[in-house]
Amino acid sequence: MRYRLVCFDVDGTLIDNIEYSWELFHNYFETDKKRRIWARDKYYKGEFSYLDWANHDIGMWIEKGATKGEFIKAMKTIKLMKGALETLKELKKHNLKLAIISGSLNIILEHFIPNYEDFFDDVFLSWLYFDKNNKLVRAESTEFDMIKKAEALRKIAKREGFKLEECVHIGDHHNDVEIAKIAGLSIAFDAKDDELRKVADVIIDKKDLREVLLYIIPQGNLTHSLKLNKE
Template sequence: MVVDVSKINTNLKDLILKLKEKGVELGSGISVEDEETYKKKKKLVAFDLDGTLISMETLDELAKIWGVEGKVKEITKMAMEGKIGFKEALTKRVSFLKGLPVEELEKLREKIRLTPGAQDLIKELKKAGFITAIITGGFDYFAKYVGDKLGVDYVYANKLVVKKGKLTGKFTGNIVSPKAKLEALMEIAKKEGISLSECVAVGDGANDIFILKSSGLGIGYKPKKLVKRKVNALIDSEDLRTIMAFIGNGHVRRDVIKKLERKRLE
């Protein structure tokens, strides 16, 4: 459904908030875009990993294995709600994993389950010519595995430091802040010769807000409360394939763009 709100006499922010609430209430998702944003063809889709492309939070699961679940989960919760800086939170959480054998990461990797619709979505995106990426503050041990499984073009993630077959409680990598996620997206866009306005970002937590708001379209997938307030596209369904309704380039989208052009000429 496309609605022209140009003649509605109300505060735009209030209107968008109400539209998002009702859209999620009535269906599986909603995207509120202005005309120019809607008409801009999207060419790249970047996904968060944990809680978005996969159903688990890998760091929390490692903490559970190592018996430090309570400590790590509390910091994770604070980070996702924006109450603590991402780099500080990540550093603290990883430190609790010192001594964990690498074999446990291998066991957990085998238990990873993709979010419903993820495999079909990536397949459809690739078929339609989209560039795909995983940009996560999580770890390459899991991100590369998922990326290879799905055939994703780019994977940006941090790396757990291992010594003598065990985690040292430290990590290396540049995805240590919300801004770093955006910088990774900008790097990919530059390589591919496209603009940020042609990019779509999908995520669920506070550390995704920067990249979601700076992309051509930012989609909150089953998002935390803070994210829900900040972005104009939401998916409340488990099925990631809902994204295609927002960014697909089918006849319905083309018809809507034609109607918008005709209206402008009136």
């Protein structure tokens, strides 16, 4: 087998109908747009680290008294990507290591893939913590979003003794550009970003995650029911 590790983005890749989870929750909690833009601009100007930005924004949810139940309600508009579970099962069946490298939030992954630990060997995500009344009290943000997604891939590859050429990345947006550049196979899946489309090795616009299997697992080895036709 050519590949040994497959890294997944969450928002817009494993989860459908979403571009960025942070935006989904900001809109749900109706946080102050001006403050959000102020913090985002500070990050892009290099005055805020990613963690500063994340902590700033999570602080706005805490101020709103956000509860776990409200986060769950906000997720009513999103769903698991078509073919996601079949894809994860098939990749595991072929003994590939799987990783999540995402700036998304654990509450989304846990809601849609409660048994995610059965699939993923590494999970880079931001984590929300609730008190006994289910109120959001704090968060531990990942620093491995945006350009640092590539760093997370390098870390895993080094630890496992994999070459970057043996690693696959699947993502959909601008924060996947740098990791797509270094992965041996980068798949832009339902991509919403032109730069990602430019740097990716493969572009898949059909919203069915099983399509990625055609590029990762040699055709003859695919489980029969998963054989799909290349478009």
